[in-house]
Amino acid sequence: MSRYAREERFVGLPVVELPALPNPKGTRADNAAARQAKPLPAAADAAWRLRIDSYPRTEKFAEHVARFLDTVDTAQVSALLVGMWEPGEDSKEAVRLLAGAAERLPGLRHLFFGDITSEENEISWILQCDLTPLFDAFPRLETLIVKGGQDAVLHPVRHVSLRHLEFRTGGLPGNVVRALSASTFPALETLDLWLGVEDYGGTATVRDMDGILRGTGLPALTRLGLMNSEIQDEIAAAVAAAPIVSRLSELDLSMGTLGNEGAEALLTGQPLGHLRTLDLSHHFMSEAMRKRVEAAFSGTGVTLVAYGEQEPDEDEDEDEFWRYVEVSE
Template sequence: MDYADDSLGNGAYAGLPIVHVPEGEEPRELPAPEAAAWRIGVDRNGGGKSFEELFLSFVGTVDTTKVTTLIIGDWGNAYERDSSEVVRLLTEHAERLPALRMLYLGEISREEAEISWIQQSDVTPLLTAFPLLERLEVRGGSGLELSPVRHEHLRDLTVESGGLPARVVRGVAESTFPALEHLELWLGVDEYGGDATLADMAGILSGERLPALRHLGLQNSEIQDEIAAAVASAPVVARLESLALSMGSLGDEGAEALLSGQPLTHLKHLDLCHHYLTDPMVARVEEAFAGSGVEVDLSEQEEPEDEWRYVAVSE
């Protein structure tokens, strides 16, 4: 599976058809503002309008007071320029986007910029400017900042990266999200800035500020065994319906910790896809959950290369 390019392949997002914002050259019939996931992104070949021009065309052409879903693609050489201009434009025009509920910042293909080359910025102002936002998805960890916040309505937070800085993980862990049901973090590797430790995840694992959490994904990590061991006794797990420790370097040590820890048979789904478990351990995990009703994903069994275990998404 090509995780890094697997998000919008069907031409839809959050159940809505993706519509590229009009550039104004040719009039065309547009869908109702609330019936589309509007995508703003510059032409990767360098032609056409700048991101700011596209954004201003969007707010000038579409009734943005009814727009619920917005996808931000390449803001122009995203491997060199960070997303601060995007954040500025969105926050400055927040009053014109009162219905915005879903925002994807950085829907950028590998051809435009590898995930670890995407230059992000401080996304905290987005949560402040859009207090009714329900879903925030961010791709790229380089330069990413997130300060601790309280947000009453956010239900889904996903950060995809090849290396997620510890400061961002702490920002999430120290935030209060009463409505958050889905949290997914691609932690990545130290080489690309993924320097978070278990201590940085403490607030997430305790679940004290995440009373509604039902899905937790701590994924794509080179310390996946350590994370599995921590999860095995983490208070937050008891309220989960699904748990993802996939895409990383999970081996027999981490799997043993899961089997020896608190019961996981209340889960509906346990995602261990892309792992380094040996055949005997795979059999043990399958046996442990046989007949429990838990759907366990043990696909993509990997083999270490010269004893090295690689995560699914790094560069």
């Protein structure tokens, strides 16, 4: 999946949108093209995206959702993407509309909530709300990806079907991470968290991740991503002693500000040779440390991904050397 562009495929299915409604203020040619849109595929053969344009505005988001429910055989829909809702508003109405339509979406297994491009709304400007109803309304959901973390709220949940859970943010609130730490996901295999920066609401601390790092409610987890963080060295130090790591095949600490301190913790902590993949890309290790890391995993069978920036040389002013996460605003 793209980190920035609107998805064209989702869980192996082509992404399809309802044809746009004619615009009363549009040209005759534009509206003729809208009326001649190609026929829609069978409901089961597509991942359906619900979104409205900020301009030209032809319908409200609630009207768009209603049109989708009346147009598509929603009982056959397995994958759904929720894109741009009402401009400038939080996701409360989108959550309410989606949860309220749960009975008409009995086959929904894969949900991307917040499939919004940077041209529509920067990732850290996407206003969220209490996302707990999405977990509660769809107990058979297997994939949930949430993009945007501003004002996001989550309460501890138990969800027996989820296998893949992602929060892609430029700043993930600590309350969401604490809720995930206190949640139970018996089937979850992948958990990726883009933690972001404090300036954009990324208030999670290592302490907030305690339940995740212990793996208490994550018996099936094989991939853990604690990513895109400005406290990546602290996270690496915690991961170096975390009980869950021995059960993982993939560990992703990419996209953040990992430096020599975090890398040293990984090298001197628990053995990581059982991993299939260790992703440290977008790092700030010195060249010497990067070579140490590469040497440590050479011949172990671990696929190491470690491209990135370098820390300042001895003659550089370290105070002026700015570390940054890959995705913030």
